[in-house]
Amino acid sequence: MKLLLNIDVDELSSAEAFYVAAFGLQPARRFGEAVVEMLGAEAPIYLLLKAAGSTGAGAKPRNYDRHWTPLHCDVVVDDLDAALARAVAAGAVQEGAIREADWGRIVTIADPFGHGWCLLQFRGRGYDEITT
Structure with missing residues (x-):
């Protein structure tokens, strides 16, 4: 089994900057304008651009509070x-x-x-x- 972690964020460039500065992760690849792959942990972390208020799992709106x-x-x-x-x-x-x-x-x-x-x-x- 291979584990991938996906983290919804409402602003991709500031999320990328945070995870680099806070945890030492490094951007590896971009998938269009809405996904960046971060490496440096035991599993890849994908930052996914998802607007606040958009529908998340369970049909509930995303909230970044x-x-x-x-x-x-x-x-x-x-x-x-x-x-x-x-x-x-x-x-x-x-x-x-x-x-x-x-x-x-x-x-x-x-x-x-x-x-x-x-x-x-x-x-x-x-x-x-x-x-x-």
Whole structure:
């Protein structure tokens, strides 16, 4: 199985700039004026230009205010503080404090298009620290 991630955005050039600045992704290919492929993660990320108010899944209009979805992306980083500073400088909004866990550290952010992301820094064996 091959995983591709698609992220709806209402402005393609600012989305491309955000994902380059926040996560170090790089644009690879363009598919017309409405899609850019971003590489640098374990799966390709496609930014899809979709106007606010256009029909999304389930016939609901797209809304780029902060929203919740049952699916979100985790970005595993070596230095959580540096990654958070980079994402915020690029336009992300930190949502709550950095939290400590047996497996590492986590903080949630929202990108400028309303999507939620988690930044994770594993310690030791990562999630294996909490397996039995």
